[in-house]
Amino acid sequence: MKNFKKSLWTFLILFIVSFNLVWAEDIPNIIGTQAIVYDYETGEIIYTKDIDSKAYPASITKLMTALLLAENFNKNDMLTYTQSAADQPAYSYGKNVEQVLVGDKMSAENAMYALLLYSGNDIAYMIADNVSGDSSKFVDAMNAKAQELGMNDTTFVNPNGLDDNTDEHLTTPYDIALMTKAALGNKWIADTMATKKVTVSTQNSIPREIENRNSNLLDDTDKDGCIGGKTGYTTKAGRCLTAIYHVKIAEEKYRTLIGVVMNSEYNYPEDTIVFEDMNTLMEYGFNKEKDILKRNGDIVKSITASYKAIPFIGPNKTIDIPLIINEDIKYYKTEIEPEIDVKINTFDIWKIDESTPLGTITVKLKDYSKEYKLYSNISSSKLLKDNIIIYVGLGIGVLVLIILLVVIFKKIFGGKKRRYRY
Structure with a gap:
């Protein structure tokens, strides 16, 4: 008996350990406290880690500034360097790359490069002043654009993401994914994010080479991997990154995923942790298989329908009709619970058969939704069989x-x- 108990406990311990190992292998081990993997084409969310809690986005904010620049100027338009731009602290183009005087001119194309590659804090304010007249009005435009994109948990306070003097400049990993999707949809911004190095200048300054701070960025965009994104860091925000990965999954077929990592560690000067976090997430995202929510043949719902056994004259009868799904409903299982909505069509019970859709089931997860048709195994022949006594008597x-x-x-x-x- 003693040996049996010992063996049983050994088995249970091994089972628990092996279960935990399998579970651990399935969940990405990252340092960032918040993260998401988002399918660019479908809107499906593949991985979540506290995606709706508000956090500081740091310089990822500049993607929104870039969107408004692209909406209001062409590449060859000239922007004027303003006093509010000159007043910005370090990690500014005019302080750390090349001196820029108030009143100097810079092309919108060069401004986009300096904003997204070098992440110039001053360039964000120069753009804001040139687009809206001052940064306050520009922030209003940023928040309006955020609402337009469905970024309902976002509040922007400034155009560059610095948060030393505010606790209100907040967003979420999910909202950043939506903003990154919009940025990738703009060719000017997408091309800029994909640029590794470039030379920029103002009208009166010496041309300088700047390099993209996204160290995961591909040297050759024809290869599989990171094709864009935006970095960020402040003491409050920690190390942040949004990134876009483009991978060939079949002949002539590619897949694009967006990843966001927030509040990771900044291991200066190597600065590798957030980029390792992102690669871990992307490996998980591209290999993740969907779970089955409903299987082919499952009864989604049963409805009770009334009908006349003899059309027009009666008697009145009722029948339970099972609504069946004719394909697997698959989804990525995350911390988000799917919303399910079933709708019933208007139909003539005497005309239904197994090929007649009687309704739909819609599965929704955030901004992703997919509709499936519902059928039944009930047909007019079933009604005739159920009422055979009535018909014989008649x-x-x-x-x-x-x-x-x-x-x-x-x-x-x-x-x-x-x-x-x-």
């Missing part, structure tokens, strides 16, 4: 009625003929 009644009418007919008309012959 047939007998009709037959009796016919016989009765024949007898009456013979009595009436048969008697007249006999009198006529007599």
Whole structure:
């Protein structure tokens, strides 16, 4: 008995350990406290880690500034370097790369490079002043654009993401994914994010080479891997990164995923942790298989329908109709619970068959949704079988009625003929 108990405990311990190992292998081990993997084409969310909690985005903010620049200027338009731009602290183009004087001019194309590659804090304010007249009005435009994109948990306070003097400049990993999707959809911004190195200048300054701070960025965009994104860091925000990965999954077929990592560690000067986090997430995202929510043939819902056993005259009957899905419903299982909405079509019960859709089931996860048709194994032949006694009784009644009418007919008309012959 002792040996049996010992063996049982050993088995349970091994089972628990092996289960935990399998689970651990399935969940990405990252340093960032918040993260998401988002499918650019479908809007499906593949991985979540506290994606709706608000956090500081740091310089990822500049993607929104880039969107408004692209909406309001062309590449060759000239922007004027303003006093509010000159007042910005270090990690500014005019302080750390090349001196820029107030009133100097820079092309919008060079401004986009300096904003997204070098992440110039001053360039963000220069753009804001040139687009809206001042940074306050520009921030209003940023927040309006955020609402337009569905970034409902985002509040921007400035155009560059510095948060030393505010606790209100906040967003979420999910909202950043939506903003990154919009940025990738703009060719000017997408091309800029994919640029590794470039030379920029103002009208009155010496041209300088700047390099993209996204160290995961591919040297050759024809290869599989990171094709864009935006870095960020402040003491409050920690190390942040949004990134876009483009991978060939079949002949002539590619897949694009967006990843966001927030509040990771900044291991200066190597600065590798957040980029390792992102690669871990992307490896997980591209290899993740979907779970089955509903299987082909599952009954999604049953409805009770009323009908007349004999059309138009009755009697009134009811029947339970199972609504069946004819394909697997698959989804990426995350911390988000899918919302399920079932709608029933208007139909004539005497005309339904197994190929007639009787309704739909829609599965929704955030901004992703997919609709599936619902069918039933009920048909008019089933109704006929269920009411066979009624139909037999009706047939007998009709037959009796016919016989009765024949007898009456013979009595009436048969008697007249006999009198006529007599």
